[in-house]
Amino acid sequence: MVPLLALLAWPAVTAIVFAKYRIPVAIIVSITAGYLLLPSGFSVDFPMLPALNKDSIAAVSAIFCALFAWNRISGLAPGAHRAAMSPDMAGIQPGWLPTSPLLRILLLALLIGAFLTVLTNGDAQFTGARWLPGMKLYDAFSLILGVGMMVLPLLLARKFLASPEAHRTLLLLLVLAGLCYSLLALYEVRMSPQLSRMVYGYFPHSWVQHLRGNGYRPIVFLSHGLLVSLFFCMTTLAAAALIKTEGRERRAFGIVAFGWLAMTLVLSKSLGVILITAVLVPLILLSGRRIQIIVAAAIAGTILAYPMLRGIDVVPVDRLITALETRAPDRASTFNTRVVNEDQLLDKTAERPLFGWGGYARNRVYDERGRDITITDGYWIIIVGQGGWVRYLSEFGLLTLPIMLLAFRRRKTGGGFEPATCAVALILAANLIDLIPNAGITPLTWLMTGALWGRWEIESAKVSSDLPQETREASDMPVPGLASGVLARAVGSSPVSAGGRKGALRYGRAEGGAEPSPERRDSYERDFAPSGPDTPRKLRFTRYEAKE
Numbered sequence: 364m365v366p367l368l369a370l371l372a373w374p375a376v377t378a379i380v381f382a383k384y385r386i387p388v389a390i391i392v393s394i395t396a397g398y399l400l401l402p403s404g405f406s407v408d409f410p411m412l413p414a415l416n417k418d419s420i421a422a423v424s425a426i427f428c429a430l431f432a433w434n435r436i437s438g439l440a441p442g443a444h445r446a447a448m449s450p451d452m453a454g455i456q457p458g459w460l461p462t463s464p465l466l467r468i469l470l471l472a473l474l475i476g477a478f479l480t481v482l483t484n485g486d487a488q489f490t491g492a493r494w495l496p497g498m499k500l501y502d503a504f505s506l507i508l509g510v511g512m513m514v515l516p517l518l519l520a521r522k523f524l525a526s527p528e529a530h531r532t533l534l535l536l537l538v539l540a541g542l543c544y545s546l547l548a549l550y551e552v553r554m555s556p557q558l559s560r561m562v563y564g565y566f567p568h569s570w571v572q573h574l575r576g577n578g579y580r581p582i583v584f585l586s587h588g589l590l591v592s593l594f595f596c597m598t599t600l601a602a603a604a605l606i607k608t609e610g611r612e613r614r615a616f617g618i619v620a621f622g623w624l625a626m627t628l629v630l631s632k633s634l635g636v637i638l639i640t641a642v643l644v645p646l647i648l649l650s651g652r653r654i655q656i657i658v659a660a661a662i663a664g665t666i667l668a669y670p671m672l673r674g675i676d677v678v679p680v681d682r683l684i685t686a687l688e689t690r691a692p693d694r695a696s697t698f699n700t701r702v703v704n705e706d707q708l709l710d711k712t713a714e715r716p717l718f719g720w721g722g723y724a725r726n727r728v729y730d731e732r733g734r735d736i737t738i739t740d741g742y743w744i745i746i747v748g749q750g751g752w753v754r755y756l757s758e759f760g761l762l763t764l765p766i767m768l769l770a771f772r773r774r775k776t777g778g779g780f781e782p783a784t785c786a787v788a789l790i791l792a793a794n795l796i797d798l799i800p801n802a803g804i805t806p807l808t809w810l811m812t813g814a815l816w817g818r819w820e821i822e823s824a825k826v827s828s829d830l831p832q833e834t835r836e837a838s839d840m841p842v843p844g845l846a847s848g849v850l851a852r853a854v855g856s857s858p859v860s861a862g863g864r865k866g867a868l869r870y871g872r873a874e875g876g877a878e879p880s881p882e883r884r885d886s887y888e889r890d891f892a893p894s895g896p897d898t899p900r901k902l903r904f905t906r907y908e909a910k911e
Contacts (some may be wrong), residue, residue, distance in 0.1 A: 364401035365402075365562065365563050365564060365740060366405040366563045366564070366565075367405075367407065368738075369401055369402055369563070370401060370402070370405070370407060370415065370416075370417065370420050372869050373421060373424055373805075374420070374421050374423075374424040374427075376393075376396075376424075377393045377397075377424035377425055377428050378390075378424075378428055380393045380396075380428075381391050381393070381428040381429070381431075381432050386432050386436075387523050387529045387532055388532060388536065389425075389428070389429075390425055390433070390519050390520070390523055390536060391524070391532065391533055391536045391622070391810070392424045392536065393421060393424065393428070393661060394421050394422065394425055394516055394519075394806050394807075394810060395536065395537070395540050395806075395807060395810075396421075396540075397417055397419065397420065397421025397424075397425075397585070397593070397806070398417065398418065398805060398806045398807065399416070399540065399544055399583070399584060399585070400584055400585065400614050401421065401896060402415035402417060402559070402562075402563040402567070402584065402704075403417060403559070403567040403584060403585055403586035404565075404568070404586055405417075405563070405568035405869060409587065410501075410773070412504075412505055412508060412801065413505050413506070413508050413509035413512065414509075418512075418805075419509075419512040419513075419805065422512055422513075422515035422516055422519075423512060423515065423518060424808060425515070426515050426518070426519055427589075427884065429519055429523065430459075431726050432708075433536070435735065441603055443445035452510060455522060455523055455525070455553075456522045456523075456525050456817050456820060456821075457523060460518070461518075461816065461820070462820055463816070463819070463820050463823065465764070466521075466761075466820075469760050469764070470514065470755050470757075470761070472753060472757040472760070473510055473514070473754070473757040473758060473780050474507055474510060474511065475592065476718060476750055476751070476753035476754050476757055477503070477506045477509075477510050477751070477754070478503045478506075478507060479717075479718045479752065480498075480506065480718040480749070480750050480754070481498045481499075481500070481502050481503035481506060481720050481721060482503070482718075483518065483715065483717075483718045483721075484497060484498045484715075484718075484719075484720060484721035484725065484809045485498060485808055485816075486497070488725055489732060490729040490733055490820075491731045491733035491734075492732055492733035493521045493729055493733030493734075495725050496721050496723055498690075498721045498722065498723070502721070505671065506721075506722070513809070514761070515806075515809075516760050516806045516809040516813060517761065517809045517810070517812050517813035517816065518813060519810075519813060520809070520810045520812070520813025520814040520816075520817065521813040521816045521820070522813075522817065523816070524813065524817060525814060525817025525818050525820065525821055526809070526815075526818075526821075527780075527781035527783050527784055528817075529779065529814065530784050530786075530787050530807055530814060530818070531783040531810070532598070532610065532781035532786060533783075533810070533814060534601040534604050534605060534608075534783055534787070535601075535605065535853060537597060537598050537601040537790075537807075538592055538598055538601050538602045538605060538620050538624070540598065540868055541594065541595060541597075541598025541599070541601070541602070541620075541624050541627075542620060542623065542624070544583065544595075545595070545599075545623060545624060545627040547581075547583045547584075548581040548583055548591055548595070548631060549581075549627060549630065550581075550632075551579060551581035551583060551609065552578060552579055552581050552630050552631075553632065553681065554574050555579050555680050555844075556570075556579055556580070556581055556582045556583075556588070558582075558583055558584065559584055559809060560580065560584070561583075562584070566582075566625050567582070567585075567586050567587075568582065568586060568588075572588070573588050575632040576632070578630075578632065580592075580632045581630075581631055582634070588631065588632075588633065589633055589635075589636075589797075589801050589803065590805065591801060592628060592631040592632075592636045592637075593633075593636050593794065593797055593803045593805075594634030594691060594805075594807075594874040595624055595627050595628040595631055595636075595799075595844070596628060596636040596639060596640045596793055596797075597790050597793065597794065597807065598624050598630050598638075599621060599624040599625050599640050599644070599733055600618055600640065600643055600644065600647060600786070600789060600790045600793060601786065601790060602620040602621035602624050602625075603617075603621055603644050603647045603648055603649055603786075604619030604782065604783065604786030604789075604790075605620070606618055606621060606648065607647055607648055607782055607786075608781075608782040608783055608786065615738075616748070619891065625640070625644075626752060628640060635797065635800060635801070636797060637795055639797065640793070641666050643789055643792075643793055646658060646789065647786060647789060652780055652781075652782055652785045654873050655785040655786070655788070655789055655834045656766075656769060656770045656780060656788055657770055658784050658789070658792070659766045659770070659785070659789045659792040660766050660767045660769070660770035660771075660788075660789070661789040662766075662791075662792040662795060662796060663762075663763035663764075663765055663766040663767050663791075663792055663795060664735075664763065666743075666763055666795045666799065667759050667763040667764075667794065668762065669743060669799060670709075670743060670747060670755065673705070673709075674709070676680060682700050683698065684698055687894060699739075700738065701738070701740060701800070702871055704737045704738045704739070704740075705741070705744050707728045707736075707737055708737055708739065708747075708748050709724070709747070710726075711726065711728050711748065712726070712747050712748050716751055716752055716753075717751045717752060717753055718750065718751040718753055718754070719747065719748055719749045719750045720748060720749060721749060721750075722749065725907075726739075726745075726748030726749050727739065727748070727827055740801060740802065741798065741799050741800055741801065741802065742798040742801070742802040742803065743755065743759070743798055743799060743800075745802060746758055746759070747879075748784050755813065759779070761812060761816075762791075762795060762798075762808065762812055763795060765812060765815035765816045765818075766788045766791065766792060766815060768819045769784070769815060769818065769819050769822065770786065772822045772823070776797075780818075787811050787815060788815060790811060791808070791811040791812060791815065794807075794808050794811070797839055833876040
């Protein structure tokens with residue numbers, strides 16, 4: 364009863380959060396809190412609908428509240444509208460659907476692929492003594508809705524979390540969430556994983572998997588202790604980014620938070636994410652933005668190509684097993700079991716490579732007696748088996764391409780990205796690494812993915828002279844301390860200093876208006892156009908007018 368009440372009450376909690384905080388903060392808080400606090404392994408099933416669990420309830424509640432809040436702000440008078448805006452709302456994207464054709468294609472492929480998976484798996488399967496039902500048309504409706512709800516955080520973040528200031532807000536709130544959650548995790552490290560049983564009345568996973576050495580691996584309210592460790596990996600990296608990006612006042616907070624979160628991560632007893640964190644923290648603290656975005660893009664590209672690399676034996680799994688056998692025989696045995704299972708599942712996928720085997724555990728391998736003989740740990744192998752290569756390329760394309768596109772855009776334009784954006788890209792890359800051995804896909808993964816897609820759409824608008832009308836209208840509202848929204852879309856995100864030019868940059872003069880003087884052109888280029896020489900000069904100067 365308590366888990367059901369928690370899920371049903373969450374829309375009201377989300378509405379309160381949106382009433383109290385500005386939209387970007389409310390989105391981050393509501394989705395993160397829903398993921399961390401609502402019960403795992405519990406869902407409400409309705410006919411022909413996907414299971415409504417903690418992730419879908421939080422995402423649907425957030426998007427309805429965001430729609431209401433944005434419509435309310437949009438209906439205000441111009442003066443009140445400007446007062447309601449905040450720095451992290453300066454980069455709000457036009458429309459609720461992506462403007463990028465590539466992003467639209469990937470989302471459409473994800474939805475169409477789900478429908479075709481059902482159409483190609485209508486036959487029942489008889490495996491030994493086990494009978495697996497075929498998929499029906501109502502399964503297609505449920506599967507498409509499930510995919511749609513999965514990407515709702517991406518769509519929200521793409522619209523409201525695209526600006527560098529929103530990325531800074533995301534990092535700060537991740538750190539604060541990690542500090543609060545660490546108290547619950549440390550309680551379970553000391554007292555055993557009991558919070559889910561105490562609050563919701565059940566334990567969401569196997570108790571044995573959360574015994575580590577002479578202690579415990581915390582699970583709190585998530586579905587597995589590995590997800591807790593992954594969350595602390597992300598928050599530790601975010602704290603390291605605050606040390607690098609914040610001023611002197613917040614740098615001390617970042618140092619203390621980093622030390623506390625790193626300690627909590629180590630006590631969570633997950634070697635894989637500890638190693639990921641140990642590699643990426645020095646990169647954040649010691650390297651420049653150029654190196655960070657390039658490394659993040661290299662990781663993303665490797666993850667996207669991983670199944671192909673496995674297929675052509677580029678990944679040296681045999682040598683890894685041999686090396687582990689001499690140093691850690693137990694881990695070598697575990698790793699070898701994982702590799703054998705992946706090979707069996709890939710062989711099964713090869714029978715229906717495009718759209719996979721669908722649901723009802725049809726993607727798994729059974730012996731002649733109908734017993735399941737495979738273990739599916741990695742998210743990538745689960746997706747390939749259930750949805751085929753269409754699902755894999757579309758979903759992992761959504762997750763990896765924004766990082767690579769941002770790195771390519773930086774090289775093409777000759778400009779750079781803000782430290783917060785590079786940090787978000789590296790944190791997402793850390794999450795992507797975990798998708799190979801584990802199934803660590805979370806709403807936070809999609810939230811960061813959407814934030815980077817939105818940032819790439821802003822960068823793409825730099826070299827486009829055909830800016831959408833909604834962008835021009837929404838950006839005609841200057842925000843103190845940041846470039847106006849349209850400036851961020853058109854010429855980057857260089858901040859307007861408080862002691863700099865008087866007045867505000869506003870979009871557009873009337874058709875046929877006077878051309879800016881050469882002196883004013885030079886001033887614009889010096890102060891507000893950090894973009895490279897490839898950016899059209901007309902785009903930089905003729906669409907803006909300074910009102911002194």
